[in-house]
Amino acid sequence: xxxxxxxxxxxxxxxxxxxxxxxxxxxxxxxxxxxxxxxxxxxxxxxxxxxxxxxx
Numbered sequence: 635x636x637x638x639x640x641x642x643x644x645x646x647x648x649x650x651x652x653x654x655x656x657x658x659x660x661x662x663x664x665x666x667x668x669x670x671x672x673x674x675x676x677x678x679x680x681x682x683x684x685x686x687x688x689x690x
Contacts, residue, residue: 653660 650661
């Protein structure tokens with residue numbers, strides 16, 4: 635891992651420490667948003683797979 639990656643990761647952790655200190659529910663909200671985005675992306679993948687299978 636490069637020093638730049640370590641610095642970026644440290645900055646990310648510092649952000650989350652600050653965010654959770656200000657709002658303990660921040661992680662729950664972020665997890666919920668990430669789950670919604672993952673479901674959206676998986677839905678797009680299923681649609682693309684279906685379209686590709688019908689082209690054959």
